[in-house]
Amino acid sequence: MRKIIKTAGIIVIIILSLLLVSAVVAAVMPVAADPAVPDAEAGAGARSVLPSYSGLQREFPSLNEPADNPTTPEKVELGRQLFFDPVLSAENDTSCATCHHPDLGFSNGEPVSNPRLGESRNVPTLWNVGYNQVLFWDGRETSLEAQALVPLTHPDEMATDLDTLADELMAIPAYVDLFTAAFGDDAVTVDNVERALAAFQRSLVSNDSPFDRYAAGEFDALTQQQRRGLGLFRSGATRCFECHSNPTFALDTFRIIGVDSDDPGRAGVADDGAFGAFNVPTLRNIALTGPYMHNGSMATLEEVLEFYADGGGRVHSAENVDAFVAGFEMSEQEKADMLAFLYALTDESSMPDVPETALSGLPVVARLNNAQRDVAAQFNSAVGTGVNSAEHTPQTLTVQAGETVQSVVDQARPGDTILIPYGIYNEHVFIDVSNITFEGLPNDAGNYPIFDGQDQLTEAVTASGNNFSIGKLHVRNYTDNGVLVEGATGVHFYDLITENTGTYGVYPVKSTDVLIERITASNVNDAAIYAGQCENVVIRDSETFGSVIGIELENTINGEAYNNYSHDNSLGVFVVVLPQLTSKVSRNSLIRDNLIENNNGENYADEGMAAALVPPGVGVLLLGSDGATVTGNTIRNNKTAGVAVFSLATAYDQNEIDVGPNPENNHIFNNTYENNGYDPDPSVADMGIPVGDIVWDGSGWGNRFDEPAAEPGFPVVLPGSNWPDWLARIHWQALQALVKIAG
DSSP: OHHHHHHHHHHHHHHHHHHHHHHHHHHHSOOOOOOOOOHHHHOOSOOBOSSOSSSOOBOOOOOOOOTTSOOOHHHHHHHHHHHTOGGGSTTSOOOHHHHSBGGGTTBOSSSSSOGGGTOOSOOOOOTTGGGOSSBSTTOOBSOHHHHHHHHHHOTTTTOOOHHHHHHHHHTOHHHHHHHHHHHOTTOOSHHHHHHHHHHHHHTOOOOOSHHHHHHTTOTTSSOHHHHHHHHHHTSTTTOGGGTSBTTTTBEEEEEOOOOSOOOOBGGGTOTTOOTTBEEEOOOTTGGGSOSBSTTOOBOSHHHHHHHHHTTGGGGGTOSSOOTTOOOOOOOHHHHHHHHHHHHTTOOOTTOOOOOSBOTTSOBOOOOOOOHHHHHHHHHTOOOOOSOOSOSOOOOEEEOOTTOOHHHHHTTOOTTOEEEEESSEEOOOEEEOOSSOEEEEEOOTTOOOOEEEOTTTOSOSEEEOOSSEEEEEEEEEOOSSEEEEEESOEEEEEEEEEEESOTTEEEEEESOEEEEEEEEEEEOOSSEEEEEESOEEEEEESOEEESSSEEEEEESOEEEEEESOEEESSSEEEEEEOOSSSSOOOOBOOEEESOEEEOOOOOOOOOTTSGGGGSOSSEEEEEESOBSOEEESOEEEOOSSEEEEEEOGGGTSOGGGOOSOOSOBSOEEESOEEESOSSSOOHHHHTTTOOOSSEEEOSOSSSOEEEOTTSOEEESSSOOOTTSOHHHHHHHHHHHHHHHHHHO
8 A cells, every 4th residue: 555655645746746747848848939020021001102192103123133243334235135036046046035925915815825736824024024023923932033044944834954055145245245245254154144034124124104194293184084083993892903003003912803724823832831822923015825724714804894893703613712803893984984085004115126137136026016006005095284383372162063073073183172961962072182171061960961872883982192181071872882091091980971882981091191080880790890911000099889890990900999999890909910912910909098998799701701610709809910909998789709819710711811810918907897698699609618807819919808897718827027027938838728629
């Protein structure tokens, strides 16, 4: 017996020792953290050029230029000669310009590059290729220098032998002189061929189209039809601007739009790539570069527009089609307007000279007649004055009986105030001018003028100008949004009523310094008040109800919501970082002193939208957001949870996530809770975790919960601000192990 007791004692000591060692190890083990993203690289906020006359003029990004190959005129000239010279190919019969023809928008005018050899991808344009961070449809290369080597050596393209190529070029005195001027003595090397071709391609910049002149304040550079098309392009209905964003009208991400194809796309070159995802191409000079799509399957821009209007690949049940490709209603007039705008992106003013003969003596590509140039010239018939609106005395313009609101807006210049008398207006108004106040004149009873979309028009107002103010209006019955402001600095929404406006009530996106106050917003299938990819946002003194989400701060830096009443939605307040957007962070939000109650309504968001993922019955949901503070709020009668803190990984497939998914360094304290978590939504109940005033999935380091009076959900013990670091680490490591076992 003594031996048994002694043995048992030894076992207990061993177990306790192991537990102690485990605790010590857990206390010092490093915690997993999402990669840090500096604010300057986060992508949130406006990017317009200041001073701004339209708000549409944006800074181009830096060229994708390596430090060891700075662009010089000598390199560009050498690259130009090489680009058009068939000497680069094995049979001396193919140049870079054979497939990237200058008269075809530096494409080849064919559906695919070389169908005889089984090629299945369309030749992308080289206009503005210097701004691309990823190259080829599947993004297999990240530098123009590396890209150049692929067609040079590919057996079905130029098929050159690199040693032979260097010898051939050395035998041509004119090339020896150009290489020496560009790179110094003994510079005729294949590496320098790549560098020169890359430098030349970086010179192919298109930035002086009719749109660019209009954006710079030359307001007569676009026709009225093109202005309407621009409004549709950046509307919440089409959402074209989400992927083809100004100024490059491209995006270095990979999206699935559902073109019928067996091509794996990004999945063919990256382990984490999605099948059928392709890089988003530029729309600069798009009218000159048909056919379209990665496989050249659409001959005209009209086909492309119809494809997107039908919801892209959704029409033939393609899987994982991007959320922004959701389909939309488009009349024949709207289709014509959008097409007219796409032609306004045409600019060949930086077209390089095509040599009459190559320096090798070989013939260069013959010049071609691209009929689309004549079509573009017809569309781009507006004659700009070349003068922007810098010199203007501000004035007040009042809409008169018999006038449309848009006709008065079209007369406005920076600094003007536009007044709308009481009445009912069935319009979609586009405002591109900066420093504009757009305000209603209430009637004697205090009722605001009404913009009624009659369940047919997409938005009441779409604006882009900096220092834009809009107030004292009642907006109702629009199909996509109430008021959309995109890419602006200095935005003020005040004294607005929005109801039944589709996706969002008020919708600032990619904007900076936004103030939203005294808004009553209701009955939308996403967020009644929404700020997305913004920086420095204040939402205050507003009421939201009857929507899927009351207030949403999405991929936003420094958002603050206070003194609001969010009730009877599916979700009261949503702070989130979502993947596949320009902004890669959700950081430093402050949710304070709000009344958030009874958010138990049905989630009626459209399938495929992020809002469709949120469970009904939550007061405040932090999804992947960092550095949020939730304090001083009254949170009551939300059936699933008062406050929920979760990782983005609970809602998205890992292959889709290109942001830090874990909620980190959030602080929830001094809130008042009552009757939360009494009947959790099945989507949460099926997870098998307890609910209550606070629910945390255990993800993310540095979260603190100083809520001693809160009814605990999961976990029962929550880390607080007064916990020593070693104890927080032990708790966090243990929680990760528990979640892993449970999962």
